[in-house]
Amino acid sequence: MTDISRLPGPFEHRWExxxxAACRTADTGLFFHPPGERGPAHDDRDTAAKTVCAHCPVRAACLQYALEAREPYGVWGGLTVEERRALRSRQQARTTRHRTAA
Incomplete structure (x- = not known):
């Protein structure tokens, strides 16, 4: 049998x-919409999820993770998939402008 006791941990500092997170005690369904959810039900669920995120002590770390991982689902760090996509686009545009200006 392989002795794994000397191997490094699973990078727990990256997930600690x-x-x-404030969402640990919330229903995960609040952060991930069910198939076919549209209109006011979708908007109300997103708003409720963002309310939990607004009071979360690790919101910034959560958002950073979602951006780096390109998390394709759910509300993370207080932003929806569409909002994160728009934020990444703005960040990329700034980086491109900065490179061409230099």
Whole structure:
């Protein structure tokens, strides 16, 4: 049998923020929409999820993770998939402008 006791841990420092997340006690369905959800039900669910995120002590770490991982689903760090996509586009545009100006 292989002895794994000397191997490094699973990079827990990269995930430890999740232990402090406000969403840990919330229903996960609040952050991920069911198939076919549209209109006011979709908007109300997103708003409720963002309310949880607004009071979360690790919101910034959560958003950073979602952006780096290109998380394709759910509300993370207080932003929806569409909002994160728009934020990444703005960040990329700034980076491109900065490179061409230099």
């Amino acid at each position: 923020w999740q232990f402090h």
